[in-house]
Amino acid sequence: MNPHEIGCFIARCRKAKALTQAQLAQQLGVSDKTISRWERGKTMPDLSLYEALCEALDVQISELLYAKKMTDEDKQKQGERSAFYLLKTKAQFETLEIFTEVLIVIGIIISITFTKVLADTQIEMLITMVCGFFVWGFGIMLRIKIRKAMKEMES
Known part of the structure; x- marks a missing residue:
């Protein structure tokens, strides 16, 4: 453009x-x-x-x-390219969804496991839990945005 x-x-x-x-x-x-x-x-x-x-x-x-008048043939070709682009984008979103699942799992592991294993003091426990919840929350927020974008793309 x-x-x-x-x-x-x-x-x-x-x-x-x-x-x-x-x-x-x-x-x-x-x-x-x-x-x-x-x-x-x-x-x-x-x-x-x-x-x-x-x-x-x-x-x-x-x-x-x-920025040009298009023939019916040009419009058809462009439509095919757009459809291919949508499929490619959907595949990328699906890959990102897997990434968000990994983030959520890592956040849960940090929040629960690392808090008990690595943290000796209350401050360390709090910091570890906050970090875990941040990763977990970021994964959930990203997943929601990806799903919303995929719904908009499909409609």
Whole structure:
């Protein structure tokens, strides 16, 4: 995603629709200066505006992101690449899930076993338990975020 190329594409599409920057800005609920910054490649549109921007310019999101009009064949190829990317990403998430399970187990081992074996004083026990709970909690938090991301990816 090259902001400059996307900006030029937005400008071309806007002009092809015979819209001024002010008219496009009004449709999207942004300022004409914002449109100007997009078209010069200084900033990118907010993700929440992509759907409305594409509708206003009569382009698909893939065309906007690749900054070019696409043929049906191009769209099909891009769809296949996107599907492959999703499968690859899902596999990476599954690998991270295994890592989170390991973190949780290590945290439990530190909290329970090491506290009894290594800690001689109350302070050492407390420090060991806090470290174990931190690792355990981090593993759980990471696992929740991974599962949430996988659900969002699937929907």
